[in-house]
Amino acid sequence: AERFTRAFVSARRDELERRAGAGLVRDCHGDLRAEHVIVPARGGVYVYDCVEFNPDLRRIDVAADMAFLVMDLARLGAESSAWQLIEAYRRDGGDPGDDPLLSFLASYRAWVRSKVACLRALELEPGDPERGRAEAQARELIGLGHRFAWRARRPLALVVCGVAGTGKTTLARELAAVSGWDHLSSDVTRKRLAGIAPTERAGAEHYSREFTRRTYRELGRLAGDELASRNGVIVDATCHRGSERAAFRAGLGDSAARLLFVECRASPEVLEARLRARETEPGRVSDADATVARRQLRDLEPLDEVPAGTSTQLPADAPPEELVAAVERFIDSAATRYG
DSSP: OOOOOHHHHHHHHHHHHHHHHOOOOOESSSSOOOGGGEEETTTTHHHHOOOOOOOGTEEHHHHHHHHHHHHHHHHHOOOOHHHHHHHHHHHHOOOOOHHHHHHHHHHHHHHHHHHHHHHHTTTTTOHHHHHHHHHHHHHHHHHHHHHHHHTTTOOOOEEOOOOOTSHHHHHHHHHHHHHHHEEHHHHHHHHHTTTTTTTTTOGGGGGSSHHHHHHHHHHHHHHHHHHHTTTEEEEEEOOOSSHOOOOOOOOOOOOOOOEEEEEEOOHHHHHHHHHHTTTTTTTTOOOOOOHHHHHHHHOOOOOTTTTSSSSEEETSSOOHHHHHHHHHHHHHHHHHHHH
């Protein structure tokens, strides 16, 4: 949480200062939870119980006040209402910032509430049902803050690449689960273009250089569509040749999103063992075997064309949760460097 927060503030410090200079830091509510908003049946809206004991806690950016309610509505399962509220606020002339800024501030609000729940739990005796409920709420709020942090990292296309057997698909799935972003696979895209089912084996003609470039162009186009609608996407593809990466960028077009590469690496021995073990795996999508992995290793072209600091390498033998944490560190480091 601290690393992510420092990275975001560093990347967007000028914007935050501009907002303060434009008068968007005001005397707000400071504790705008759903329970403090009353909507009577006869109409109107009443907001009560602002932070009175410390005015500094309510002299904040209006976005920070709105983000508190966004976070709390998401916690209560009414997130769609939260974003409807934000759109109405914008239509009426309010300036809550963009969605990544609101998501950043919502993550902060979630983590503060988690800390409050932890402190409440510490005041209670072990075994007290109320303590258990407070601890459960703290864990829920930590997770909610984590999800909002991923939303704040947008716009971003994260390409998880590596030769067959390096675990890139497993990592891509883990990242999609924790971020809530869509997971686009070159294997699935190739077979859709070939007109066959994902679990059906493609023919040799579907692995030609030209068909592969066509696959990567389409993968880039799909990623561009995701970035336009949701501002974040996880791409799972070998990308072991520069021509493949060039085709992907051509399909992606002039996206304003950052493009980062996470390259999974493993020894030839690990690759062989993994690929042999999954030969009998039911429902597998990838057609690659140990022979394909050896050929990809021979043809592997380093990511020399990408700007410094926009790619990283990860060992394939680390546990998934460690790899996800490493990817998050990499993204935040890139944000600090490039904004």
